[in-house]
Amino acid sequence: MRYGQLVLGPAGSGKSTYCATIKQHFEDAGKVMKVVNLDPAAEYFDYEPIVDIRSLISVDDAMEDETYKYGPNGGLVFCMEYLVANSNFLQEELDDDDDDYILFDCPGQIELYTHMKVMRDLIKILEDMNFRLCSVFVVDSQFMVDASKFLSGTMAALSVMINLELPHVNILSKIDLLSKSSRKQLENYLEPDPDSLMAETNDDPWHKKYRNLTEALGKLIEDYSLVRFLPLNKDDEENIADIVMTIDNMIQFGEDADVKMKDYADEAENDD
Numbered sequence: 652m653r654y655g656q657l658v659l660g661p662a663g664s665g666k667s668t669y670c671a672t673i674k675q676h677f678e679d680a681g682k683v684m685k686v687v688n689l690d691p692a693a694e695y696f697d698y699e700p701i702v703d704i705r706s707l708i709s710v711d712d713a714m715e716d717e718t719y720k721y722g723p724n725g726g727l728v729f730c731m732e733y734l735v736a737n738s739n740f741l742q743e744e745l746d747d748d749d750d751d752y753i754l755f756d757c758p759g760q761i762e763l764y765t766h767m768k769v770m771r772d773l774i775k776i777l778e779d780m781n782f783r784l785c786s787v788f789v790v791d792s793q794f795m796v797d798a799s800k801f802l803s804g805t806m807a808a809l810s811v812m813i814n815l816e817l818p819h820v821n822i823l824s825k826i827d828l829l830s831k832s833s834r835k836q837l838e839n840y841l842e843p844d845p846d847s848l849m850a851e852t853n854d855d856p857w858h859k860k861y862r863n864l865t866e867a868l869g870k871l872i873e874d875y876s877l878v879r880f881l882p883l884n885k886d887d888e889e890n891i892a893d894i895v896m897t898i899d900n901m902i903q904f905g906e907d908a909d910v911k912m913k914d915y916a917d918e919a920e921n922d923d
């Protein structure tokens with residue numbers, strides 16, 4: 652079994668930084684975490700990828716195409732469809748190392764995840780390559796610190812969850828940039844509670860008019876209690892370790908470690 656995290660989220664939310672942070676965390680513990688860059692528009696990231704989609708196709712290649720004349724957004728979708736149509740690229744580049752654990756750093760175009768089919772096709776390709784996957788949706792915590800924004804961020808996360816049908820976790824990035832009061836505010840939302848969200852939106856004229864809608868959304872969030880948010884402070888090792896452990900549990904990384912049983916048995920024999 653191979654393991655993978657699809658690292659998704661809006662533009663600039665901190666996906667590549669998350670990949671670099673987690674890779675470094677593994678390396679510091681003497682373990683290996685590989686990263687694959689699947690962003691055809693990437694210009695800079697702080698890790699050495701083992702595979703880079705740009706060696707197959709980049710967004711500039713798509714935009715320079717004389718027939719289609721894509722802009723940056725259409726070009727990006729085209730690149731992902733091109734990758735799916737040429738899946739042998741991934742098969743060849745990723746070999747078939749059995750114990751791989753890979754972070755897939757994905758592009759920052761939210762439509763790819765909320766309603767398009769191309770990511771589902773990519774997931775199928777990776778699953779056929781024996782990957783057990785989860786989606787890690789990275790959201791900038793600065794856009795989640797009032798009730799209205801939190802509701803809309805949660806709805807986006809829910810759309811991704813439902814569209815991709817993978818074990819899913821939401822990472823709230825850039826916690827280090829929040830003020831003390833914003834951090835406090837965010838804490839109230841981490842276990843989403845529709846009543847407190849409602850109480851907070853009461854004074855807002857828009858929400859007065861659409862109270863029933865807000866109430867229904869709050870109820871939806873409560874019913875889908877699987878919508879989970881994990882704050883990430885990239886400078887806090889303990890926090891990073893918690894996130895790693897939560898995700899490892901979710902994809903059951905390490906469950907094949909029953910090999911260890913043999914070690915214990917050998918030790919016991921030696922003790923006799």
Ligand SMILES: Nc1nc2c(ncn2[C@@H]2O[C@H](COP(=O)(O)OP(=O)(O)OP(=O)(O)O)[C@@H](O)[C@H]2O)c(=O)[nH]1
Pocket residue numbers: 660661662663664665666667668669690757758759760824825826827828883884885
């Ligand atoms: N202070 C702080 N800055 C961050 C953090 N995460 C990301 N950033 C900054 O936010 C900007 C965008 O981060 P990236 O990791 O490139 O975000 P991305 O989601 O990969 O962006 P795209 O691939 O362009 O969609 C960069 O300037 C990062 O240095 C964080 O946790 N704390």
Ligand SMILES: [Mg+2]
Pocket residue numbers: 666667668690693696756
């Ligand atoms: Mg990136």
